[in-house]
Amino acid sequence: MKATTRDVNGIAIIKVDGKITIGAGDQQLRDVIANADSKKILLDLSGVTTIDSSGIGELVGSYTTVTNKGGKLKLLHLPAKLNELLHVTQLITVFEVYENEQDALTSF
Amino acid sequence: MKATTRDVNGIAIIKVDGKITIGAGDQQLRDVIANADSKKILLDLSGVTTIDSSGIGELVGSYTTVTNKGGKLKLLHLPAKLNELLHVTQLITVFEVYENEQDALTSF
Amino acid sequence: MERDGERIEITISSRFENIELVQVIAEHLCENAGMDEDGSHWIGMAVREAVANAIKHGNKLDVRKKVQATFELNGHDLSITISDEGTGFDPETVSDPLNPQNLMKTSGRGIFYMRTFMDQIRYSFESGSGTSLVMTKNLAKGTGIASGKA
């Protein structure tokens, strides 16, 4: 997993590329999010190639961490398979998901 | 393996895509070449994803078949790995290889 | 392409990096059997979860302990067995990740995904010989999510 963060109007856009799987990127994801400079976080997942239940668990954990700090974590560009994994576990109802970066940014 | 043939000025340009490996495309390649309408054949190998020693053997066999009929078989766009496989076996000295379709066509 | 009586076995040591070795076998085998890429992917995902559990919960990351995967294909019926050298568990006590009180948990979705993507999964435990998980899937019936389970 590789994460690149940029700031747009005080919102941290974190682009995640590669695998978020057990032993490869799952804990890393949580660290990147915990260390973000902003409480407003937009997670761009378009570059995620593989995710497993551990990766899904880390998304949930990150959401809770950010929310508990009074922040917001939203998702951008879900790959089709990740979308399905969130659907079948009903987690899709938890996350705010955007297909368009501008829409996502104005929603914060 | 998939082969698509088109005719340019009486030269059959055969574009091969996919695998030329044992049990998957090796004999097929020889059939396509044996059945070409022209004796002038330009084999575009840019789309070959995998080749093994059986596939290399079929290239050699096809060359011999065409040459024995008084025809010409030339190669176009060798992928880097196929190029190396022909080099180490010294077969590269046997084939006329082109990087440019126009150059290849005018050479016939 | 039907391939009766196919049987593939692979044994790995308990490292997370080896999960994908078993996963790619699953995916290639399904694609060779004529399944589309998506369908093969979901079966590969079930295998990934099963092997991850065998390594983590079963063998507790002890690299000297092995995980064995066996793939058997008879006609369209694929059967996958994943065995570890752990001490087992009681599948009855595993909580439902769809239960609202579990929704925000950071774990507990692996077995659920296996059930979602396979037709059937069955655990068996033999004292001293670890956990054995048999997952079956009829490759002709379409694939996990797309076939209307979701």
Place this chain on the structure above:
Amino acid sequence: MERDGERIEITISSRFENIELVQVIAEHLCENAGMDEDGSHWIGMAVREAVANAIKHGNKLDVRKKVQATFELNGHDLSITISDEGTGFDPETVSDPLNPQNLMKTSGRGIFYMRTFMDQIRYSFESGSGTSLVMTKNLAKGTGIASGKA
């Protein structure tokens, strides 16, 4: 990443479609061990040739006969063993594909490619138990062709 004492075993039945299952294991294992894509590819190619021979010449395409591949990684030293249930052959009688009189032959380059891409290959034969081929490669020394063998 060094991974001492890694051992992976895979058993397939004698069908050409299964060659790539063993090949992808080889490639993934090399990449996990830190080898680049090209280097991994050439080792995968050596494995492909070895398994093809085991299926074709060793087991003579009898699907009831198995081919077993074992990958052992100790530090940077990769050892791959490919075994079949055939009757063996005399490696001394295998002709050199670089000999001008063999250049235009349509076969006979498999073992040559294995030798090119691996550091060493060694055949052993036991009566009644088929052919066993051990191929070794030091992953730190760079890769087949690029390392100056060609």
